[in-house]
Amino acid sequence: MSDAELAAHLAEAAGRILLEVRASGVFGEKALGKAGDQTANQFLVHALREARPDDGLLSEEEKDNPERLAQSRVWIIDPVDGTREYGEARADWAVHVGLAIDGEPRIGAVALPGLDGGIVLRTDQLAPVPPAPQRLRMVVSRTRPAKEAVAVAEALDAELIPMGSAGAKAMAIVLGQADIYLHSGGQYEWDSCAPVAVALAHGLHCSRIDGTPLVYNQADVYLPDLLICRKEHAATVLGQQKLVA
Structure with a gap:
């Protein structure tokens, strides 16, 4: 296997x-x-x-x-x-x-x-990610939406979609149910390793919110932030993130 x-x-x-x-x-x-x-x-x-x-x-x-x-x-x-x-x-x-x-x-x-x-x-069974609608959709925590994510959504006029787990949010992008997952409220390696692997395999952009790579198996397993989105939206989202940071 x-x-x-x-x-x-x-x-x-x-x-x-x-x-x-x-x-x-x-x-x-x-x-x-x-x-x-x-x-x-x-x-x-x-x-x-x-x-x-x-x-x-x-x-x-x-x-x-x-x-x-x-x-x-x-x-x-x-x-x-x-x-x-x-x-x-x-x-x-x-x-x-x-x-x-x-x-x-x-x-x-x-x-x-x-x-x-x-x-x-x-990561080994891939399907095309559906195209984005004209108005982008951003998944955020249903209990604690990060203020940076909300500010970026407002700047992009993106619809906010409250959702539970990090994995569910990331997979919503893969499934075409949402377009941007921007998180700045802190996570750990286990919250994003598998979702990021799947998102990358499907051709999506995955990074820290400053654009640097997500690195795993570190001594400190805390990962403060991440961005998952279609590649064509990455530069715009990262640019807006810098403006609101």
């Missing part, structure tokens, strides 16, 4: 597990998020250590092992991206399984199990 096939298989399987945990009906909303995180994490961690024992691993739900810093290949996972949305039985949550090679997000899969029938977007 190739790395991309493995990533997609595990993301899809973890999504099914999460749906089963929720369907059990034994957890309240708050406890459900914790139970889902821990259950999906155990599955993904054990599966990756079995399938790729020589690779490094970084998970939101696992104690960090600094030995990964000396490794070229590091799997970066988020068992439930959008724990609140998962607990609320919304559709905008995701499972991230990404592989960084020498710091670059090269392989990834993002499962969206909450959508009708569930889908997995992956």
Whole structure:
């Protein structure tokens, strides 16, 4: 099984597990998020250590092992991206399984199990990104929209689309449901590694909001910001970001 096939298989399987945990009906909303995180994490961690024992691993739900810093290949996972949305039985949550090679997000899969029938977007199965409408659409946090993103949206006269998880927002660009994902409120490597890998494979622009590359498998896993959009919009969005910063 190739790395991309493995990533997609595990993301899809973890999504099914999460749906089963929720369907059990034994957890309240708050406890459900914790139970889902821990259950999906155990599955993904054990599966990756079995399938790729020589690779490094970084998970939101696992104690960090600094030995990964000396490794070229590091799997970066988020068992439930959008724990609140998962607990609320919304559709905008995701499972991230990404592989960084020498710091670059090269392989990834993002499962969206909450959508009708569930889908997995992956780096090895590509579809054309639908064209943008005349008025651009920007996805922002449904609970804490970053002021920089709102200011850029106003400058571009872009429609704001509130949405949950980072993975759901990024995949909305890939699916043609939105056009710009500009985030400046702080994230971690597991929030964006798999989504960025998938977005890059689909020909989208992905960078920090100053235009510099996103680099993974760092000692400090905090990533303050990112931009995902179509390449033809990147210069305009980056220019507006500099004006409002």
